Amino acid sequence: MTAVLEVKDLQIGFGGVKAVDGLSFSVHEKEIIAVIGPNGAGKTSAFNCITGFYKPTAGSVTLKGQNITGKRPADIAAAGVTRTFQNLRLFPDLTVLDNVRAGMHLYGGQSWFDAILHTPRFRRSENRYSDEAHHWLDFVGYRGPRGVPIRNLSYGQQKQVEIARALARKADLLLLDEPAAGLNFSEKQVLLSLCRRIRELGTAIVLIEHDMGLVMELSERIVVMNFGREIADGTPAEVKANPAVIEAYLGKDDEEVPSHGDA
Amino acid sequence: MTQLLWDGLFVGSFYALIALGYSMVYGIIKLLNFAHGDIYMLGAFIGFAALTSFGGIPASLSIGALIVVMMLSMLLTGGAGVLIERLAYRPLRGAPRLAVLITAVGVSFSLEYGVAAIAGPNPRAFPVRLEGDVFDVLGARISLPQIILMLIAAALMVLLNFYIQKTSTGRAMRSISLDRNASLLMGINVNAVITRTFFIGSALAGAAGVMAGAYYGKIDFLMGFIIGLKAFTAAVIGGIGNIKGAMLGGLVLGLVEAFGSEWFGGQWRDVFAFGVLILFLTLRPTGILGERVTERV
Amino acid sequence: MSTSVDKTRTRPRSNSAGAKLSRFMESPKIGWVAFAIALLMPFIIATPYALNVMTTAAIFVLLASGLNIVVGYCGLLDLGYIAFMAVGAYTAGIVAKSFQLPLLFTIPAVIVMTILAGLIIGAPTLRLRSDYLAIVTLGFGEITRITANNLSITGGPSGIFGIPGLLEIGGIDLQEPAIFYYVTVVVVALFVLAAARLGKSRLGRAWRFVREDEDAAEAMGIHTYKVKLMAYIFGAIWGGFGGILFAAHLTAVSPQSFVFLQSALVLMAVVLGGMGNMRGVVIGALVISLLPELLRDLSDYRYLAFGILLVVVMVFRPQGFWPARGFEPERPAPNEAATESEPAPPKEAIR
Structure with a gap:
């Protein structure tokens, strides 16, 4: 099965800060992939690189075998990528x-x-x-x-x-940036079933999401980012058990030396 | 050659003075104040009115009188700038950029034709003309008034730079231009600072207006239009929003114009200036001193 | 759930005079009514002076409808729009005079030249931020005028005069004032209609998407740069035809006709009338061009009044006096049942 989207070693920096530093993952047909990570991990920057709003400083983005790295957003949309924005961008x-x-x-x-x-x-x-x-x-x-x-x-x-x-x-790939943010429980259930129906149309989905319940239930694979780096890529069960992921979310125990500090 | 250099620097210092106001306002509220050139015109007319009301001024006192009138004019144009900001721009803060730009065009129009309605549409002769000895320096003819005017312009710019670098208001201006909301959260009275910015920028333009009136001897209600455009060009050349850039841009534009009109003919002077503007905007929109920024989505 | 409530809210059916008037204003008939009034005007008043004023006003309407494409639909502030009329008028004048052709035959040359002018101005500047664009167009407007003032082919400061008429066929001279008025009205009506139709098409929607949010438009596959350039070129062509009519009307062209004031007046017509709404813009253009004729005594203050009005409108009613409607019918009747079915696959391949 050929990959719909293939991201290889993607990098982008803003004045010395590497927002995305070596991200690689691939998306196959009818797959739902979640990209998770703490705030500022570079998830949205990665989306913006894939859709052409940022020009990646290194790495490549391939859509169905076609190299779309650094093209203009309109051309990438024409190639078959569609997206939503983190803070609604309607007219x-x-x-x-x-x-x-x-x-x-x-x-x-x-x-x-x-x-x-x-x-x-x-x-x-x-x-x-x-x-x-x-x-x-x-x-x-x-x-x-x-x-x-x-x-x-x-x-x-x-x-x-x-x-x-x-x-x-009607694109092959749909990127959703925090689709569940601000939704209540029942709206999230509607979203869940909507994503599954979208998959049935033959569209692969990559979503950034903070709602772990939704992510775990919906996605086939999860890509975890922290400080611009990819720290895990696997099934929900694998990711849940990954020590690096736990560390990223909860912090390392021995890092907090003064235990009476600002915990 | 030295003559061209001198002429360029002289005209350039006028441009710089007006470009400063453009650049300061843009730096702080990202507004292209189209009316800024007309503030310069207003300054010239206020100077005209004040000097006329004094009656005849003996030539020996003309410099002193001019400086007094310039101060007065700066005060009034500064006030006009503040008033314009209050009435026309502040209600539109947060409105689409197009609406604000159109408002600025409306303000410009009101100033031009307001002055035309009061002072008449025909050019007026400025009551005080600066005349003085002409020196010969390295083959360039330099007149005393030119030196005086350049000194005044330089003094104003040094003063402004000190104000922005060393005072708390100056610091507040710089912080607002970086991030208005953060400045607000840090307890900076953003509106007060914007008011001051408009006052200072407009006062500088008013000073330039009086100086231009005294130097060229003729003023009219449309005199701010072209010079406003050129001041903007100067601000862009230097890097808009950047104070030192505006000064540098003014001088560069003055030089470019002086040499351009020497080589291509004086009637193409303005074309040449706009050509430079378009060139800069396409090739290096951040100007000479501006930094490249990636606009975030 | 709230559909029915919203429906009634969006379509008020009160029978007050105001509601009736506004319903009439939105009806498609209004264009025809306006056209009929324009055609009947010479029967009411046909002095040479009145015909002259009305012809000028009609040409002004054409300019405003062209600028509305650029500013109203696409949201690009063009402060040198009159330059396109200058290009049109000079091209028509020069070609007609040097080849002794009726002006009608200069249309292809004018179209080519205005498109070229649109490309020259638009190509480097449309990548810029909107406020830079405004000032660059202002600069270009001035450059055009100064160039016309300084070249010998354009006749320098005195311009070109003795331009041949539009056309003479079978003893009917289209230059005869009443006939020329009718020609102008018909041409202008066609252009206004065309501009309005463009506004309600795929391209017109793309213009609005770009105006509202360029990034979102790009994400939907809209090539914002190309779309903006299209708006610019259409605006330029409209301006060019305004130039032909202008040259034919005055049989002379000179640089003084193309000062910034003129660009600003056209912009005011668009803004006051209601950016993006062709009907409002036509009214705005008529008001801006005819009002000074009615208020001759106040001529010293009219531009001051226009300037203040512009600020006041932007502060209190930025959408103009007669804004674009912003509503459309909820749902075409036959489609009511079609809900959960799959969408028909696109028949044409995606371009």
């Missing part, structure tokens, strides 16, 4: 439907010439944009209004729309 003044249509930009189907003349081709393509936008909103279980500007919606609804927008891209 606040545009309607819910238009936000989802953004994910369909690459479908094409009309030129500016069609648009000016309102050719049948234009109408067909516009209908398709609307139909599919509705479809993806249904798919993520969105129940709010659809014709209103997105800034009027609740946080949970906005998160749903952002996933719908990413899905509308």
